[in-house]
Amino acid sequence: MCGIVGWVDFAGQRPDEVRPLLEKMARILKHRGPDEEGFYLDHLAALGHRRLSIIDLSGGRQPMGDEASGAQIVFNGEIYNFRELRGELSELGHRFLTDSDTETILRAYLEWGPACLHRLRGMFAFAIWDPSRRRLFMARDRLGKKPLYYWQKGNLFAFASEIKALLELPGVERRLNPLALDCYFSLGYIPSPRTIFNEIKKLPPAHYLLLSEGRLEVHRYWRIDFNPQRRSPSEALSEFWDLLREAVSCRLISEVPLGAFLSGGIDSPLVVAMMVRALSEPVLTNSIGFDDPRLNELPVARQVAEHLGTRHREFTVRPQVAEILPRLAWHFDEPLADSSAVPTYYVCLMARKNVTVALSGDGGDEGFGGYTFRYLPHLWESRLRSWLPLPLRGLTFSLLGGVYPRSARLPRPLRLKTFLQNLAVSDARAFYQDLVWLPEEIRQQIYSQRFRRELAGFSPFEIVVPIYQEVEHLDPVSRCQYVDLHLYLPEDVLVKVDRMSMAVSLEVRCPLLDHRLLEFAATLPLDLRVDGKRGKLLLRRAAEEVLPPAVVNRPKQGFSIPEADWLRGELRPLLEKTFEDVDSLLWGYLILPRVEELWRRHLSGRENHSVFLWGLLMFSLWERHYLRAEGLQTETP
Structure with a gap:
C-alpha cells in the first residue's frame, strides 16, 4: 500500500521552489509507505509518492511515467488482474518496462481513457497527470477501499491519500463544515463528498475526476x-x-x-x-x-x-x-x-x-x-x-x-x-x-x-x-x-x-x-x-x-x-476532561449542561449513550491534533 500527494497549478510554478513542500506533504504519510519515496515536478504539476513495496520490488517505483506521452501516475492500491490486462495491452502494441500493476493502469489509461476503470479489478486510488492534454485524471475503486481527498482554490488543485497532507499546504483553512459535523454526531462518520473541513472534499467511491484548466468534472462509473x-x-x-x-x-x-x-x-x-x-x-x-x-x-x-x-x-x-x-x-x-x-x-x-x-x-x-x-x-x-x-x-x-x-x-x-x-x-x-x-x-x-x-x-x-x-x-x-x-x-x-x-x-x-x-x-x-x-x-x-x-x-x-463500561471506567477521566475544556469547539455546537446530563444518566446505568459519548471523546482528541496542534505530529506518532 502507498500514500500519494500532488497538485496542479495552472498559474505555473518553479519546480525547485515548490519541491520542499511536496516532500513535506509526502513524508507526513510515511506510515502508508515506509520503503521508498519519489517525486515528479514540471512547470504545472507536482506528484509525490510513499511506497510500501508489495509487487515488482525493484521496478515499481513511482511516480511512473510514459516517455512518449509524458503522462505520470501515482497510485495507491493493488490491481489483481493486471497481468491479464498487460497481455491485452501488449497485443495492442504497448511495450512494458516493468512488471508492476502501476504501469498497467497508466497504459490502460493511454489506450482507453477513463473507460479503463471498467477493466480494473482491485482496490485503488490514483492520479494521472497528462501534460499533453493539460489534464489530471483521478479515480477511486468501486467500494472506496482506498481514500482520496482534494482541495481547490483558484488555479491550484491539490490531492492526497489523507487530509493531514493537504493541511500542509499554505492557504488551506481548518474551518469546520457544520453539515459534516451533524452527520458525524448522528451517524458516527462523515459521508462523501463532505469532510469535517469545509474546503476539503472526498472523491466518492466508484467515481473519477477530470480536471482541466477552468473545469472540474466528477463522474460515477459503477x-x-x-x-x-x-x-x-x-x-x-x-x-x-x-x-x-x-x-x-x-x-x-x-x-x-x-x-x-x-x-x-x-x-x-x-x-x-x-x-x-x-x-x-x-x-x-x-x-x-x-x-x-x-x-x-x-x-x-x-x-x-x-x-x-x-x-x-x-x-x-x-x-x-x-x-x-x-x-x-x-x-x-x-x-x-x-x-x-x-x-x-x-x-x-x-x-x-x-x-x-x-x-x-x-x-x-x-x-x-x-x-x-x-x-x-x-x-x-x-x-x-x-x-x-x-x-x-x-x-x-x-x-x-x-x-x-x-x-x-x-x-x-x-x-x-x-x-x-x-x-x-x-x-x-x-x-x-x-x-x-x-x-x-x-x-x-x-x-x-x-x-x-x-x-x-x-x-x-x-x-x-x-x-x-x-x-x-x-x-x-x-x-x-x-x-x-x-x-x-x-x-x-x-x-x-x-x-x-x-x-x-x-x-x-x-x-x-x-x-x-x-x-x-x-x-x-x-x-x-x-x-x-x-x-x-x-x-x-x-x-x-x-x-x-x-x-x-x-x-x-x-x-x-464494551465501550459503555470503558467510558464509565478507565476512559472516564479522559471524557470528563472534555467536559471541563470550556474552550473546545464542541460547546459552540452542543449545549454543555444537557450533554453532561446525558453523561450522568449513562454513568448511572439507566441509559446507554456510549456511541454518542465515544464520538464526543474522539472529536475532542481529534480537535487537539488538528485544530489546536496540541502534539500535532509531522509523522506517525
Whole structure:
C-alpha cells in the first residue's frame, strides 16, 4: 500500500521552489509507505509518492511515467488482474518496462481513457497527470477501499491519500463544515463528498475526476445493481464457490510475506479455506484475543486453524485504550466514532509482526445479509406497516412511542420505543431511525441555537433516504444492504480498516468485496440471504462444506469493545476532561449542561449513550491534533 500527494497549478510554478513542500506533504504519510519515496515536478504539476513495496520490488517505483506521452501516475492500491490486462495491452502494441500493476493502469489509461476503470479489478486510488492534454485524471475503486481527498482554490488543485497532507499546504483553512459535523454526531462518520473541513472534499467511491484548466468534472462509473433472481441453493452455491475461488486466488500475488486474519465467525474462515486450497504451503493465520472474555474468539479461531491446517499465530492483549486513542485520532484525520477501531488496530499491529499483506473477511455482512439485528426488524416492521393503514398506525404508534420509556435497564424484548416509533412512519423514515446513533429527540435537545442556524434545516436524513429510495421497489433487506454498501461500508468500515492497517504499514485485501462477487450477491433471492433468525444463509451453506459444525452454527461475535463500561471506567477521566475544556469547539455546537446530563444518566446505568459519548471523546482528541496542534505530529506518532 502507498500514500500519494500532488497538485496542479495552472498559474505555473518553479519546480525547485515548490519541491520542499511536496516532500513535506509526502513524508507526513510515511506510515502508508515506509520503503521508498519519489517525486515528479514540471512547470504545472507536482506528484509525490510513499511506497510500501508489495509487487515488482525493484521496478515499481513511482511516480511512473510514459516517455512518449509524458503522462505520470501515482497510485495507491493493488490491481489483481493486471497481468491479464498487460497481455491485452501488449497485443495492442504497448511495450512494458516493468512488471508492476502501476504501469498497467497508466497504459490502460493511454489506450482507453477513463473507460479503463471498467477493466480494473482491485482496490485503488490514483492520479494521472497528462501534460499533453493539460489534464489530471483521478479515480477511486468501486467500494472506496482506498481514500482520496482534494482541495481547490483558484488555479491550484491539490490531492492526497489523507487530509493531514493537504493541511500542509499554505492557504488551506481548518474551518469546520457544520453539515459534516451533524452527520458525524448522528451517524458516527462523515459521508462523501463532505469532510469535517469545509474546503476539503472526498472523491466518492466508484467515481473519477477530470480536471482541466477552468473545469472540474466528477463522474460515477459503477453502481451495484440489486436484482434478486430465483435460483436453487445448489446453483447459487456452485457459482459462489467459483467466484470466491477466483477472488481469493488473484489476491495471493505478493513478493512479501502474506497471510490472513482469522476470527471466530464464518467470513474470514471461508477466505482462509480458499487460501488453503490455492497455496502449496500452509497459510499463515493471525488471531487476536483480549483478556476480557466478551472479546476473546481465540478458542474458536484455533479450532478453525486446526481444522484447516494453517500455521496459526495467536496474540492476547489488554488494550491500553486511554493511551492509544490519541494516536488513532491522529490517523483518522477526521472524527470517526467506531469503537471497533481499537481491536482492528491491535489485530493489524499483531499481524504485522509476521506478514506485510493480510487477507480479511470484510464485506460478508453487507454483501450477503449479515446485519440481522437491523435487517430482520426492518423486514418485520415493513410487513406490519403494509397491513395497517397509515392514519391508524401513524396516530396510535406515534403516541405510544412518545410515552414509552427509553432505558438500558429494561429487558431487550421490552425495549419497544424504537419499534413503536418505527411503525408510525414510512419504511424510509424507519430505516433512518434505526441507522442513526443519535435519536432525533436528543439531537434537538443538545444542539445549540447557533448550530441549528448553521444547519438551516439540514438533517442526515437528506443523505440517507435518497439512497434508500433508489431501490424502494425491492424487498426491505435489499434496501438495507444497498444503503450499507453505499454508506456504512465505505465511510466507516473501510475507513477504519484502511487507517488502522496503514498505521502499521500493513496491506489488507478483502476477497468478499470483489466487485464481481458483490454483483453476484446482489442477485440472490431473499431466502438465500436471511430467514426468520439468521443472515448470510448462502455463506453458512458454504461454510458447512469446509468448517466444523460448531463454528458454522455459532453466532459471530465480531470486533467490538464494551465501550459503555470503558467510558464509565478507565476512559472516564479522559471524557470528563472534555467536559471541563470550556474552550473546545464542541460547546459552540452542543449545549454543555444537557450533554453532561446525558453523561450522568449513562454513568448511572439507566441509559446507554456510549456511541454518542465515544464520538464526543474522539472529536475532542481529534480537535487537539488538528485544530489546536496540541502534539500535532509531522509523522506517525
